[in-house]
Structures are given as C-alpha cells and as structure tokens.
Amino acid sequence: MADVHPRAIPTPAEPQDGNVVQNMMNSARETMESAQNNPTVKDVKHSLTEGPIAQGVKEQTGKASAEFQDLANSRTTPEQPAATGQPLTHYHSMLYRLLSWKNPRATAITFAANVLLIFAARYLNILRYAFKGLYMVLGITASAEIVGRSVFGNGFVTQLRPNRYFIIPRDSLERFTDDFGQLVNFVVIEFQRVVFAENIYVTLGAFLSTFLSYFLIKWLPLWGLALLATSTAYLAPLIYLQNKPFIDAHLQRASDLVSDQAQQMRLLAAERAGQYSELARSVAGEYTAKAQELVGGARQRGNGNVGEKKPVGVKEGDFPRAPREEPVVVEGVTSGAEPSIPVASF
Template sequence: MAAVQDHPTTKNIKDTVQNGENAKAQAAKTKDEFADLANARTTPDEPATTGQPLTRRQPYWKNPRATGIAFVLSVAFIFAARYLNIIRYIFKGIYITLGVTASAEIAGKALLGRGLTSQFRPRKYFTIPKASLERLLDDMEQLINFFVIESQRIVFAENVYATVAVFFASFISYFLIKFVPLWGLTLITTTVAYLAPLIYIKNQELIDSYLEQAGHVVNQQATQIRDLAAQHTGNAAKTFQTYAGEYTHKAQETINQYRGRSASPEIKKEDFPSAPKTEPVAEKPEPVAEPAS
C-alpha cells in the first residue's frame, strides 16, 4: 500500500483530482459571483438634475472575477472579429450541421427504414422562458437608456469631470484614428473602460484628494477672474457715466447757445410802407392828328 501511495501515477491521479476539485470550487465561486452581480443591480439614489431617475447599475468592479471574465471575453471577441471571418464561419457551421442531419436522416430511412436524426429529436423543443425573455429585454432597454441618458448628462456638463474626461478621450481618439485601425481603437477603449474604474476604486482616496485640490484651485481662479471682471466693469461704468455727464452738459450748453442766436428781433409796422387801398386809374392816350391830304 505504501508503494502504491508513493507511486508517481498515484500522485498524478491525486493531483488531478485535487485540481478538478479546485476547478469545481472556482467554478462555483464564479457562478455565485455572477448571480450576486445579477441581483446587485440597484438604481442610484440621486436622480439626474432634471429629476429623472437613472438606470439601474451593476457593480462590475466590485466583483473582480466577473469583471475579469467579461474583460477577457470582450478582448477575445475583438481579436476574433479582427482575425476571423465570424460571419463566414457561422454560415459554414450552419451548412455543415444541416448537411449532417439531413444526410443521416435520408441514409437511415434508406438503409434502416427509419431516420437517424429523428431518433435524437427531443420530445419538446427548447423555448426561452417568458420571465427570462422579459428580463433580457428589460436589461437591453436599461442598457440603451443608460447610454442615452449619460450622453446627455455629459453634453450638458452635469458632471464637469466626466465631461472633461470625455473631451480629452474624444480629442485623443481624433488623432489616434489617423494611425490606429478601428479594431485597435476599440481595444484601447475597452481596456480603458475596464481598467480605469478599477484603478479609481483601488486609489479612490488619493484620486479624490487630487480632484478636490484641483477643484479648489479652479474655484479660486474663477473667483479671481470674476472679481477682476466686476472691478473692470465697475470702472468702465463709472468712466462711462462721467463721459456721459460731460457730453450731456456740453450738448445742453450748445443747444442753449443756438436757441439764443435764433431768437428774432421785434418787427415794427412803421419800417414798411402801407399798401394802397384803391386800384390805380389807367390814363387814356391822346388822339394823334391825321395829316392833311
């Protein structure tokens, strides 16, 4: 028995069994974590500035195992879409499957009098449960509305830090798209989307302190600019009032001067002769004597 226990084959079997048990335990943990992730969806307590409730959120980064699996699957899908013709392989799998099932059915009826494929036909075809389908559709609706609402919140600067972050991301992507292919840009975006929140969670206190300091600096600069602008505005208003008063006074004096010059003297009736009251009598011409004949 000691020789059997110490034999390398026995040790290999024990290691295999132990590895299988560890794998089974890890699979159970992963399943439980995904179940917890599905049940942990909550609606944020704080609504949007418009008063609308936000969509449900899932704490992906608080479940590192589920987050890692989702990240690996996303990266694998990107590489598969880049280096594999997925649509072509889908059609290939369809025609191979249908060809095998049709050939087995025809050959079975020809040789054995009954089809082979029909022997494996289930008694009841698989259907998606209504509850699962409704839950899937509800998740799709929540996901679509998440992007719709968050894009509007970013555009209207509800969270200035998020708006600035998306601005820099768009600015960098504008230049990267000239050199990086679309699949590479998608890979970079996926990596940042998964790793950036994880880095923030691991260093939340440090990052929040830096953000708070930056906010204080921005507020101080904004206050100084606002005070300086108010000071210049007040000085400009006073200067304008001074010049307006001076110009108003000068305009009033000029108007008074023109009024004094335009005053006409009194006109006396004796300075002009009186008009005749009777019409003049026309004089008759004297007769001209005719010469003697």
C-alpha cells in the same frame, strides 16, 4: 427426363433494429465501466477532481459564480433620479458596479471576454465559421439518417428526436424584451445626460475621448479603437481606485488653483467694471454740461434778437413829410370870386 427442382433461395433474416442498437449501447457501457475501473484512470480522475489544483479551481469558480450572482442582483433602479426627475434604468447600477471593480473576478472575466471578442472579430471570419459548423452538423445528421434507414430500416437521428421540440417560454421572451428596452433607454438617457452637462466632469471626459478619437481614427483601425476604448473603460477606474489618495490630492489642488484664479478674475473684472463705470459717468457729465451750455446760449441769442426786429417792406420814404409852418390867409377877396386856397409851401 429428369425432374428439375428449383433451388431454394434463402431469405435473409430481417434485421432486428432494437437488438443491434441495444448491443451497441451495452458494449459502449461496458467499455466505459472498464475504463472507469482502471487504476490509472482512477488516479488521474482523483488528481483532477480532488487534487490541490482542482480544489483551487473549484474555489475560484465558486467565488466567480457568487460575484456574477451579486452583479445580477445589482440590477435595480437607482434611488437618485436624473436631473429631470426621470427614473434611471437598472443598467446604470449594474454598469457602475461592474466598472467599479467591486466584483473583481466578474469584472476581469467580462473584460477578457470583450478583448477576446474584439480579437476574434479581427482575426477570425466568424460568419464563415458559423456557416461551416452549420453545414457540418446538417451533413452529419443527414448522412446518419440515410445510413440508418438504408441499413437498419430506421434512421439514427429519428431515434434521437425528442418527443417535443424546444421552445422559448413567453416569460423568457418578455424578460428579454424588457431588458433590451432597458438597455436602449440606458444608452439614450446617458447620451442626453452627457450632452446637457448633468455632470460637467463626465461631459469633459466625453469631449476629450471624442476629440482624441477624431485624430486617432486616422491611424488606428476600427478594432484598435474599440480595443483602446474597452481597455480605458475597464482599466481607468481600476487605476483610480489603486491610487485614489494620490489622484484625489492632485485633483483637489487643481480645483483650488482653478478656484483662486476664478476669484482673482472676478475681482479684476469688478475693479475694471467700476473704473469704466466711473469714467462713463464723468464723460456723460461733461457732455451733459456742454449740451446745457449750448442750449442756454441759443436761448439767450433768440431773446435778444426779438426787440430789434423791424417790419419788413416799409421804408421812411414811402410817406410824405409832415408840414412844419402855419398856412397863410390872403385878405381883400371879392364876394363873387372864389376863395383862394392857400398853398402850403413845403
């Protein structure tokens, strides 16, 4: 019986994960170096980094960066407080500097960014794309980790994991909360300043804006109204600054006209008030004289009736007539007889 020797099964060599990853990195580095040493790539790189267009872009980028830095440095509390004596927020000075176009590049960039954000909110489903980007990132990382663990015994994402996760420093959080509180107080203070007419021109402008918005909201969508408000907030100061002498002259003329009309109205009101006051005094004098005449006549009539007043309830017939003749005495009457009593004749 022949001996059966078991066939030796070769065991696969254990993959060397470190060597594979290192080889991939080396090949990628060599490819990048060869691409960088290519003359065509060098020419394109030189034209992009050292050409006139690149120099212009660098110059404008540096100026824009400087303007944004100046805008950030302008976030200081204004020296002039509110009408109540309360200090204003640093957003007052920053917003004034932003909308006054003192930093034109920074203002133009923020204006374009706001317009693009409005159009993006209108035509792009930002929340949907955010979820799409999130699930794609999570799917790629999960797939790479599974493939790495299955093939190489160690995941790719695990090797890219940092030694310490990123956290937001406490100082940054405190600065953020302070800035957010300043922003909220800026909105609250400005609303009250407009309502209580601290600046009458600003209050009138807010009145016209809200009045027009009340009617425009019937025909314009919300994004259109937001676009109109943003364009007005950024472009109205620019138009005023570009035509400042012309606009100031017309505003001064309108102010003088209003002042003249107000002065004429005050003079006319004073004249009318004097006339009505004189008329009221004359009418009051006439009525006072008539009242005095009526009171005096009543007193005179009362004094004349007092002497002619007779007792009530007593008449002449209630008393007998008084005798007008002497009584008669009869002679020759006896002693025993009773004397006769003369009878008075009436």
